Amino acid sequence: MMRKRVIPCLLLQDRGLVKTVKFKNSKYVGDPVNAIRIFNEKEVDELVLLDIDASRLSRDPDYELIQEVAGECFMPICYGGGVKTLAQAEKIFALGIEKISLNTAALENIELIRQIANKFGSQSVVCSVDCKKSLFGKYTVYSHSGTRDTKLSPVEWVQKVEAAGAGEIFLNSIDRDGTQQGFDIQLIQSIVNAVHVPVIACGGAGSVADLFEPFERANVSAVAAGSFFVFHGKHKAVLISYPDLNAR
Template sequence: MLRPRIIPSLLIQDNGLVKTVNFKNPKYVGDPINAVRIFNEKSVDELAIFDIDATVKGLEPNYSLIERIANQSRMPLCYGGGVKTVEQAQRIFGLGIEKIALSSSVLQNPQLITDIADRVGAQSVIVVLDVKKKLFGGYEVFTHNGKKGTGINPFKFIKEAQQRGAGEIVINSIDQDGVMKGYDLTLIDKAREQTSLPMTVLGGAGSLEDIQQVINKHKIIGVAAGSLFVFKGVYKAVLINYPVKEEKEKLF
């Protein structure tokens, strides 16, 4: 039986775990390997890990760190950051990653979605769209940690990604990132209308009620969060956390 997925999202910079607000001012919050070990004990549905340095600096994926994370993990893993070729994707899958997240590389070359899906299977190819509201209405996809506008309409690209063989879409709200005041429900609604693919939303969760609101509306959906599962309390003390079984059941 298909169920909603609740997914911690971890950001990696300089091999450390960081958290941002509106994609800016990354704050070091700990060791990613330690975070993975803690999430192992909490029966997490899935874990998403994004290297926010790789694309900006033109770096190869950090295969050594990816392998260490995969070796420690007992949950499904999605990795994104710096993947530009089929060969890089295959190497990452060979390290034990179940899903690969593609963003700027497929915005520049949408054919890469098809090429990777043909090699590893569509279910493993995730297209991530980092989206920001436009000044006079509508939304635009951004890359390079929210610094570079693409002029691409996210809803049109969702349709193209599905046609080209993507297995899942991730919609990440730059405006809501790290603010912890709730998801952009309008963005989610419009994105969900465009595709029958599995979809995950990210950006804005400040409470389990925020997650529940999305699940109540869209049922079978992935609901991801960063700050909510890394910080605790009004002073945002660093504490890795995740809803226990009873809490999760109430959300569904």
């Protein structure tokens, strides 16, 4: 049986590690390099590192921090945030990052996916898709760290980015982000059924059982979580950890 990928998703803001709830109210939870050292010790398979301010503020990636993080990390990293050109992607890959996640940049210029995939392979390009449900139950894609509603259908958008060369979809539910109330299985199923590339589901994990639900009910390739690996107990004390998934 193929091992299930359970990926910590780390959010960067002002060179610090933060956690959000529904993409708002970011709370500082520590130093990203220290967190990565802990995940090294836990022998985590993979990490996702997202700068949540870069695209929203039209800022370039923090290459110095990316280099520092890549130098400490023993596992593959997917980095996202502020990448708008092929040249920027080349620089980030040269620093030791294995995958680049595109979100706002892909919405503004889908050809960037094709350019990176043509040069580095589809496996190196992840398209991050942030979705939110309206009061009428309709899902749409959001850009700029969840601050702008593009009005695009998530299903139609993921099919377009797959055709452009994206090798993986990182699906984030804005409504479930940081709530620890479980994944939005309906949303996940719709995306998994729409594409042939692997889908990583993120947003809502609050228990080990939650982590396994998208595998069992939606056939995802992987799940990702943030709060579940950072906050513990009813008072949500900060303690970065990674569970023994074999003990389920």
